[in-house]
Amino acid sequence: MWALRQPAPYEFERIDVPAPTADALTPGEVLLRYRLGGVCGSDLPPFAGVRNEGHQHTGIVGAPLHELVADVVASTVDRLTVGDRVVGTVLPAGLREYLAVPADQLHALSPTLPDHEAIGVQPLATVLCALSRMGDPAGRRAAVVGLGPIGMLFCVVLKARGAHVTGVDRVDRTAEAAMFGIDEVVTGQSGEWAAGLADADRADLVIDAVGHSQEVLADCVDAARPFGEVYVFGLPEDQYVLPIRRFFRKTLTLRGGVTTDWPVHLAAAERFLVDRRDLARAYVTDTYPLADVEEAFLTAMRPSAGRLKVILIL
Template structure:
């Protein structure tokens, strides 16, 4: 089968590798023929050369597996040992081994769900990040009437802005170095701040401090402190960004004296929240038209990842088309 192999920093090569065998699936696993993939911010450090710290490679490999790094996938079930998935089903969700840039992928069936197949696969791929955002929004509790700030208005941050607004937030502030004012109306952003997080936190007036700040940037240690500095007394910080470092320094005196709550975590109940994402997108179809802004053929994965590494005005989710 074909696969894109990350042969070095910023470099993909298309290779032919042995296909996974349906008769070797473990209980609960599904064999997918990929149709599309979405590039997530959590994939980008590996494209740039970072080691994979999220889980040990069960095969003991010291080099990236073919198809790495991509986990947002849409595909057709070829074989299944999961009771809810059958051959021929079209599904969306997680490539659990982060190896989704390949013709065939073995993944955990609990991280997959069906979707409205009137959408092309390159649109349906947005259901996976939307599911993650919906689950995280459930954890932060009631935001009705409250001011919230979302630090980072990339693909994840824009979804947070929309979901929190729909959950009743009184005012949504979107903060990003890239001008995202063109997306504000579609994604429910009441105020767009084109600035770094530290500049925003240093200049926000006390009366305007949000009760909830979502860190949707990740990949460096400074932005979490900016959230702590910017949030209102008694407020909550949701760290949704992906940590590239094991230890993050935080000014604990400020954290304690402001009576803050810090929340983080991974997405659980994946099949359930993928179905919730399908219902949410059906209720808000305008998101389908704008969220995936750039589609590249899978044979040009390197070009697609290079674009995703460089956020730009008008660029949101970058997807790969494997059809």
């Protein structure tokens, strides 16, 4: 079967490797065939050669890519059957023709959403899981720092649940604001925005959708109002220095964590997008064939106005 691997940072090569077989599946696994993949922001550091000692990706066959729409070709579970079209997460190596993965990270799709719309189900599920850990946003002020593909999904869900949403990014997202539920677009550095806030404009809920920056997290602390919540969603570095005195004086709550209960949140994400087909279509902005995988990843690394999700098709 075909597969892609990185021989070096910023490079991919196509190779032939033995295909996994149905009889080699362990209980709880399914065998998938690739249909379409989405590039996540967390795929970009390993693509660039950044090594994470806890999650090595560089050089692994099929890495880095984990957002997938695929066909089930063999299954050991009753919930997913041969012929099902599924969406979910396949960490860390989805750039393969066939792959064996745990079924509990997948959801069988209805026929309603075509592949290029269904790919948004997986990242949206991560957002829904994160928000399930926070307070009810209805009638509250929410701020999302980082308006990439994930940050924009936070905005639209928060708005749908009744929040007043401020979105902050160095890229101007004015053109996308109405579609994604942003009431106030701030184009600029998060630190300057947070420092200039009046007390009445501080947020009850602040989402760090950037990651990898203790400075951005500190800005989120500054932007939160007393008794507010800050959620670390963008992947953090191993250790941060937190402005703990300001955090303490505001009586804030800090949350974060990986996605759990995948089938529940994937199903909810599909329902959300089925009701918002225009949103599902607007979310995907750049489509590349697998032959242009390097350009697809480089495009995802260059955020710009009008650019959101980058996908890879056969």
